[in-house]
Amino acid sequence: MHKTEEGFVVIVTMLVMAGLLGIGLSVANQSTQDIADSGNESESVRVFNAAEAEVESVLANPDNFTATAIPLTGATDGLNGALTRHSVTPQTSLKTYLPAGGVATIDLPSGYGSTVTLNWDSAAALMIAVYYEDAGTIKVRYEGVTANGATTIGGFAAASGSPTASIHTFNPTSDVRMIRIKSLLTGTNLSVPNSFSDPQYHLVRSEATGTDGVSRAIEIAKMIEVPPAILDYAVYSGESIIKP
Template sequence: MNSSGQAVVVILLVAVVVSTIAFSIAGSSLKNIEQTATTEETNRAFSAAEAGIEEALYNLDQTGTIGTSLNNTPLQSGALIKDVSAQDQHSLVLDRLEQDDVAQVTLDGTVSQVRLMWDPSAAMVISIIDSNYNVTRYSSKCNSALSAPFSTVATVSGKCQQDVDVTSTDRIMRVRPMYADTSISVSSNTAGHELPVQSTIVTSTGKSGETERTVQVERTVPVAPAFFDYVLFSASGSLAK
């Protein structure tokens, strides 16, 4: 092969290499652009979902409902609050309640018995406050190793279970785990009657382009801090307002 032919081959090889590099760079640039666009769409969708949550929580505080005008609400960013829904929870369910912390259940006089379930590793102090601010206390554990005032309760499916009678004038039940953290559930044990709303789960979906993202939060009723129990308790067994 003469020198001119070799030069042509070299030029072709260089052209192929340059073209390959150029196409690779172009493909990488397009991919980066697509990823950037997808990230921006995702961020806008999340922001729209969060905006739906904020509006719903505001409406709950003001009116007691999330309202009906949030669905398909356009935002200045170009995103959309696609859907907002709320679901009331009439039972209190916590995956983890820390030792010596307090969970609170609202009562309204419509149920006559409440069922509590928690982990056997914890003892439970239950305080019931009525409309006259009188306090009734129960102390329970799933075995007989503890002395009074702790009473022994049944173990059902690996959980401590206690059914507590309540009256039409009882308004608040507060539960405090002792000795260990625990999961806990509190529900009505009265046929045909539920506890009042204990929390509301709000779900909001935002949309930007073809991207949708969903955010979910749980709004609980206001709870007095743990030290509130020590303020209410007295040696006489009851308090007057």
């Protein structure tokens, strides 16, 4: 073999080896990156689980849900070695989604003597039941209201506002104890912007931070637990529900 040919073979061999080396380094780098990403993902899951466990711990203690807020406290050791903390904030207004036939409850053990405002954003009609105390006896009165622009239902009032933003106001007696609002025909987002003296739900926020600085937060709304509407008669009259 001539020297020229030998030199050409050496050059080609070196180029092939350089190419193979580059591919090998690329694969190794990608593998390292995949391992790092996997580690970050695992840490993120562990931290999220710690935040979730903190929420469950808060929900398990009914003493956390009063009219007094619990601010974000100093971090404590939580699940998987993460540092966790939480807050509980009472909300004196109400904002929720009602499916068709769904019921929202405004709990007013302290009473409420001002105008109540309802806002909703669909063609739903609302059936409102106001439970109030009259000379030591709990009574209930009903009123219905259709969405603005919707077909009126007999005996129902018509809301003001617009077809996508209905508004209805009413004045319960000062001895009101509870208001139930039922969505008819379709579901709707419901907002009651009043500031009641009694909390209507609580916002629970949990934060967790892992050993590598990864942080995750969870926030949920804890609604007030109330008996089903079918039990209202028994609860407020003191009588029994008897099936004939």
